[in-house]
Amino acid sequence: MIKKLIPIGIFLIIGTVLCGCTEQNSNQNTTQEKMVLKIFHAGSLSVPFEEYANMFEKEHPNVVIEREPAGSVACVRKIIDLGEKADVLAVADYSLIPQMMMPKYSDWYIMFARNEIVLAYTDKSKYSNEINSTNWYKILEKPDVKFGFSNPNDDPCGYRSQMVLMLASIYYKNPKIYENLILKNTNIKFKEENGTYIILVPPNIEYNTNRILIRSKETDLLSPLEVGACDYIFIYKSVANQHHLKYIELPKEINLGYYEYKDIYKKVDVKLLSENKTIVGKPIVYGITVPTNAPHKEMGIEFVKFILEHPEVLEKNGQPAITPAIAKGNVPEELKGLVKIEN
Template sequence: MRQVIVVIVLGIALTIAIVISIHHEKKEALLVLHAGSLAAPFGELEKEFEKIYGVDVQREAAGSKATIRKVTELGKKADVVASADYTLIENMMISSAPKYANFCIQFARNKIVIAYTNKSAYKNEINESNWYKILARKNVRFGFSNPNDDPCGYRALMVVQLAEIYYGNDTIFDELIEENTAITATQENGSYIIHVPSSAELGIDVAKIAMRSAEIDLMASLETGDIDYLFIYRSVA
């Protein structure tokens, strides 16, 4: 019989999903593939679940798209898949042919923030009104995850594009993204469309922007001062 994968998006209901899987297949080990941004909460859930059920929970963290591709392209047999964007589950695992999951559970939300440290340039100047001006300065380096692999990456791009509307400034995306990458944005029928090339063709100006597959992979760069600012989920910052 074909394995059914229980998919969880973003929250803390891992226990419910794992109970379903274990009672169904009587496994002694449970493989959980999850988004990197979920590493901390799932680490806590792992301890509690193992204590209660005596099951060896094995976890692998990566960007959400990369996580799903482990199942859909590499053929990995997972019991639980947790993504930071539920639409990836619906499009890549449920609506796909073949079908890799029967349902997903949405039960939490998050926010994109800009993280910085006491080593960051202009740390005493940046605020909610001028952050895009600070990031545009020549001696400032910032980072975000690869939008081809990770929802935090394409959500960072969405934040920058929406900032043009919020601040009434139509040069923000150009100055921060288009001038430093091959990523572009166009307006079509009243909607903004962000065009992201393949990972090999992103054309990143590494002197200005740092990019990794998952946003958590950039935390060390922020802490050491290699980058000044990082687009990241509030739950991880």
């Protein structure tokens, strides 16, 4: 009887092990079978896109979303220069898509959200108890104050910050503002042609580190600000709200947030000398597309549709949604009912 039990026991042990292996392999296969949807997006979209990703994965349990936030120009360059592939591209300046992506890497885009530039600070910032919407540039001019902006070569918030400061010189009728803050502290230059102020940004920006802090994207400025390594930063209003920062709202004529002031904004251009590309001042509008070489094009379109169907996520995160969103190009059929198509 004992001899008969031994083989049975061994059989049961082997069976248990095999079942365990089968179950483990099954779990591995299930994980491997999930579609990985890769999204390149502007750093300023990190908070709402994290929420969108969580919501989308709940509705699509077979999908895992990988987000790669970066400066918008850097996001585009990963696709067109480095050969990386993304299923969705969302940038903080919609014009980057027609200028840099079309027609080879994209044949449509949607303008889906707005924003504006503010000057953010904390209680640790020097003169935080004095600064207001009328004296902010005078505070920045103080020699013991350090302020930051993102790299104009990498990030729309960076070149928009330059536009804001130049527009401030125009609005306050004080050319010394841009001179004192930028020209004296960096190798950025400018010239005037036919009433337009053209800011010339070199490929490698040199700057006075005692007065200025520059990072690749605007969200990289948050930690230095919060620990007191920097006193003030130019950043999107939505990001300031999402991170519960104090901020100065700048005049509508200079903050790039209002369509009705578009004729004033376009008085300032930024020329990126590294690409010989000129960016015209205009209201801040976000753009989104699915690249033509997206590995999962249909699911990418589904994610864009999901965003358009849930504008409340953008709204509660301080980024006013454009409703209906404005689309241009060869818009996918699945999206046409959610957008206003313009030629």
